[in-house]
Amino acid sequence: MRIEFTKMHGLGNDFVVLDARGANPGQALPAVDATFAAALADRHTGIGCDQLILLEPSDLGDFRMRIFNADGSEVEACGNATRAVGLLHGAAARIETLGGLVIATPTGGGISVEMGKPSFDWNAIPLAYAMDTHAMPVAWEELVNPIAVNVGNPHVIFFVEDPHAIDMARLGPLIETDPLFPDRVNVNVAAVTARDAITLRVWERGAGLTRACGTGACATAIGAMKRGLVDRRVTVTLPGGPLAIEWREDGGIVMTGPATESFRGSFDPAHYGLAI
Template identity: 45%
Template sequence: MRFMTSPGSDHMLPFMKMHGLGNDFVVIDARESDIEITPAMAKGIAHRQMGLGFDQLAVIATADASTEADAHLVFYNADGSTSGACGNATRCIARYLMDQSNKPSLRLTTDRGVLIATDAGEGLTSVNMGAPQLSWDEIPLAEELETLELPIEGAPSATGMGNPHCTFFVEDAEVIPLAEFGPRYEHHPLYPERTNVQIAHVVGPNHLRMRVWERGVGITLASGSSSCATAVAAARKGLTGRKVQIDLDGGTLWIDWRDDGVWMTGPTMHVANGSFTRQFLESLSE
């Protein structure tokens, strides 16, 4: 493994801790360094007691010059698996990069594609998560099916936002035992790559309450891509319009499904900067 370090220092690999509504991230800026992150490292850093803890690890890399993007983002889940998209982490990193560069908007590349992020004012950050994936093979599902209502009890909707989602609309999201409900559907045979699971109910006109079980993570206080998927599913079902407020365990996001993609707006928090020690990093390779 290769990391940034100072001669004689026991501290290596600088990181930032950030969160969007309690959806928390370890962020590593690798644009000017030679850093190789492995799934085992990501899983070790994610451990809440023996590491640092996160919902996702995000790596900021230099973008391919052909994309004319400001940076390229790579995401790891807490179990060491990768994710093509992470909306709240994208917003947090966009805020950091906009503050650093004094730019009001950015182009960021991910496995999801090119994402546009903007300063929404009043401390809020917006990101265009792109057009939703609504066909079975894009999400993907294991077989050709209508994605609006899957043949699963509760008739959930399937949506892709660079990662797969399964959204249930219920009378009261608060009473669902999410710790049992989530893993049951994360590993459903219809989702060959597993899925994020959302349960939501309508609070009022264009207003939803949602709770999230995140693929490879578990219960999380918020999820940006899940919020986008739920907003799209609600609009497709006629439960709301295309511009909604979503209340999550950690706070509120505003989702706007426009012609150019699904825009997500909300607050971000840069909590702290630090660096991992040599002893800890070497323990992850043992």
């Protein structure tokens, strides 16, 4: 039996989406685990993606979204994937994730996602021990005094003069796996270019350098706002393109940007050593 999938992306951050919500009653899925996710994500021997997305029924929302990085690790949140799933669903939806409920709504400018409220508590990031998360007294070579925030998943943000001058391929994994971050961390390097504009590069936990990271854009914008560097509405430009981020007065984060369906297909799980 072949399994249907949808290939999608948000600003080049790409996903394989499997729909197990019951819309395809004749389609059964094998148990989705780290091995299965990594096999499908492999760009040489699988379908290829940054994240595998699994949609399931939910008692808390309209449906549940599970997110597996390319290395097979399951994570709490993915802003770009939420926009992609919102596009696939085609209507406003309350989506259950490991990071909490998020709301995706199609708009004239793409998909808007209500990401919830950020947390700056050191044990919510989490960090290995207590410290000031607004100006962390730590450094990795030229990357110093970051701000840490959890926006459904953990981020550390460094503000620099030129994000493109930072060797993220080397420093990204070094910081991601530092013992200071027991659950690992997403690494952001950003430059504030105006009161309403930020340039950003992201090393994504479990996926590596990415063309876009929706939660990274949210975390970086919130970090810049917390430090008074920008206003409460900004455009964050990543290598894949721009995202609009707003931090509302009620504390909620709203991210707006595009999502695209690339193609649809099917695969035989037996090709990956899997059986239904």
